[in-house]
Amino acid sequence: MDDERLTTHLKDRPDQLMELKKQGIKIIGYFPGNYVPEEIIYAAGAIPICLIDNGGADSAEAALELIPHISCPFSRAQIGERILKTNPYYGMIDLLVAPITCQHLKKIAEIWDYLDEVDIFKLGVPHQYYGEDELEYYTHRIRALQGKIEALTGNRIANENVSKAIILYNRMRNLLKKISLLRRASPQTVSAINFIRLNHASYYADPVFMVDYLDSVYEELSGKALVSADEATKPRLMLIGPNLAKGDYKILELITAAGGNVVIEEICEGIRDYWQTIEEKTDPISSLARGYIRDKLPCAFMRYSSQKRINFALKMVQDFSVSGVIWYQLLYCESYDTESYLYNRKMGELNIPMLILESDYDEGSYQQMKTRIDAFIEMLKGGIE
C-alpha cells in the first residue's frame, strides 16, 4: 500500500480545508453512527467531516468540567475537543450535524448547542428503524437538513448532484468492502489496523481522492498475500463494538502483540457503513433515507435490533472463519453492555469464545485489557493446537 500518498493527503488536509474555508466553502462536521448522509453535504459543494477522533484520555478527562463521568469516553471526548482546541477539525466546522443516536451523543449535541459556539442541526433518527412512519419522519428530517445546508452554503442541492454523490460514496463503500473481503483469505492481505486506518481516513479525506486511492490499494492487494505465512496460524478474531475512534488503536496493538489477528470488525465507523450501498436509481433523498436507516445494520440502541445484529455477526464469524470474538465496549455504554450478555450467551451456545473488554480510554483499563487479551489468545491457541 502506498501509505505515503494517503499520509501526505491527511497531513495536508486541515490546511487544505482552511484554505477552502477562506474561499467560502463550508465545512460541515457530523457525529458518527452512520446516520448522517455525507452525500447531501457533498452535493451542496460543502465538505463533510466525521468527528471520530479519539481514544486518548486527555480529551475525555477535559470534558468532566461540563459533563458527569457517566457518559462514555468517546462522547466526553467530543466535548473535550471543544475545550482543548488542539484538534484543527473541531475548530473549523461551520455547522455540526448531530444525529439523534445514542443517549450519550444526543446529549453531547445538546451541550454543544447550549454552549452556543457552533451552529447545530439535530438530525432526528427514530429508533424504531423498521417502521414506515419512522422512515417518513427520517426522510422529512433529511429534507430539512438539505434546506439547512442550502441556506448555509447558498447552493441549491439538485437531485442530480445528490445522485452523483451517492454514486461516488457507493464506489468508496464498495472498495472498502472489497478490500475487507480480501481478509477472508488466510493468510490475509491486509492487517486490521491498516484496514481500519483506511476506513477512518475515508471520513476525513477528499472522497474523490479516497476512491482513487482505495482503487489502487485494491489493485495492489488483490490476489496477493502480504502478511507473512506464520500469520495463518494466528487465531482469527472478530472485533465488535459501538465505535472505534480514529486513534483508539491500542486495543488492536494489544491483540496483535498477543498473537491474535483481527480479520473483521463490526463497528460503527466500519462495516456498518461500507457493507451496504445506497440505491442509485430512485429519488435520491428517499434512497438515502431508506439506505441509512433501514438497510444498514442497526446500531445496538435501535429498538429490537439484537436479533438482526447477532445474526449478522454470526454470518461474519462463518464467512471470515473466526475462531474468537473480542467485544470492545466503552465504559458507561448501556446498550452495548446489555447486549454483550446476549452475544456471550449465543456465542457460548455455538462454542465460539468471546472476551468482553471495556475501555475508558485510560492507561488503567489498557493494562487490565492486556492481561485478559493475552490469556484469551493463549486459550484460543491452545484450542487450535
Next chain:
Amino acid sequence: MIELLKLCGFETYELDLQLPRIEKVFNKIGINGVDIERAKQRLNTYYDMELKGVRKIFHLYIRGLADLVLARDEGKEIIIYGLMSPGVDIMSSALMTKSDKIFSANPQRFFSNVIGNIFGKLEPVLKAAERHWLKAGAISHCANVKMYVGLLDLGFIPKPDLLVTCGFLCDTAPKTADMLQEVWGITTHCYDTCKDIETMNDPHEREIITLGVKSMRGMAERLQDLTGVEITDNMIWDVLKAGRPYGEISLKLDTLIAHSDPLPISSTHHTIFYRLAGSSCDMNAVPQQVDAINTLYEEVQERVDKGFAAVEKGAPRVFCTAPPSESDPRLEHLMGELGIANVASENRLYPPDGSRSMDRERPKDPFEALCSNLYSSMYQTPKARIPSLIGYCKRLKIDGVLNRYHAGCRSPALDAMLIRSAIKKELNIPVLDLDWENFDPRVYNEEHYRKIFEAFKLTMRSA
C-alpha cells in the same frame, strides 16, 4: 402482621378478606416476622403515620401489591405491564373497564413503595437483575429497569402476556424489552418518538408529538389484538377525565407544601403521593386515591394553619433536581433531621419557566394527551430544562439546590454540570451535586450524606 396492616390504614372489617391475601403475598416474596417489625419501625420513623391520608396511601399500595402478585391466582387471564411507558396505564385502565379478565399495574410503583420504602428489602430484587444483563458496577444501569427484571426472575410477579415500554426518555428500558423477548421469550412492545426536540416552542415540536401519537396508536392496536377489546378515543378520554381530580388535588398539595414555611410535612412523603397515580390501573381505585390525597391535603392544610413545623421555620429552603427517591426515604428524612427544608423536587416542571402544569390548549386527540410527558423538564434539552429549573427556584425563593442526578437515567443526568453552573450564575446560591440512584437504596451512605448536607446547610446559611 395485623398491627402493621392497621398502621397502614386497614380497617378491622377488611382483614377477613385481605389478611389471607397479604400473608400469601408476603410468603411468596419472602417477607418474614423480622421484616414486619422493621417495617413498623421504618413507617413510624420516616412517615407521619398519625396522618390519616398517609395511612390511606400505604393502604392502597399494599392492597395494590396483593392484586398484582396474586393476579394469575385470582383468575386474571391477560396481564399487561408498562415499563417506563407513560400512557400504557391509561390504556390498560380503559381495557380493564371492559373485561375483568384483564389486569395491568405498574410493578415498580408497588415494589418501590412497599418492599422499598416500607420494608427496606429491595436489594434481593436488584441483585437478581444484576445476575443477568443489567450488571452492577460502574455502568450504572437504571434500578427502575432492574426492578422489573429482578421481579420476573424471582417470580414475584406473574409473567405478563405483554410488556410495553417506550423510548421517550431512555434507551435502557427498550433495550431490556428487547432482552426480555430474546432471552426469556416474554412478548414486548415498544412505542417511541424521535428526540430531536428543541423546546416547547420549536416549530418542529408538532412532528415529534405526531410521531409519538402514531406510535402510541400502534401500541393500542397491539393491545386490542391481545385482549380482543377495542380501545376507542372516548374510552381514553373517560379514563383521563376520571384521573383529573387526582391531578388537581395532588398539585394543590404540592403547591401548599412548596410555599409553606415552616415545612408542614417531611419530604419523605413527596414520593408516596406523587407515585400513587398510575400505580394501579383499576379504575375502582381512583376514587380511593383521590380520597387519600384529599385527606392528606386537608391534614397538611390544618398543620399549616396551626404553624406546625416538620422542619423549623426559617430553615434553608432547598429544591432538588430529579424526582425524590422512589424506594428509600432515608435521604429525604436526613435532610429534614438536619434542618434543611426540602420543599420541592423536579417532578413535572414545564418550560419555559418551570410551572407545575402546562399552559397550553387541551389536545383534541387523546393520544396526544398521553404524550404530555414529552413536554416536561426532564425530557427537554438543557436549553429548555435549565430555565424551567431556574424559574421555579426563583418563585419558591430557594436558598440552595440539591443537584442530584440519577446516574441510570443518562439523558437528564448528563445535564448536571450545566445545571450547576447556570444556577450559580443566575441565582448565586449554593448547589450541591450528588451522583445518585433514584430507585436503588444501596446508594444511601448515611455518614457521607450527613457530612455533605451539614456543610451544604452551613454554606446556605452564610450565603
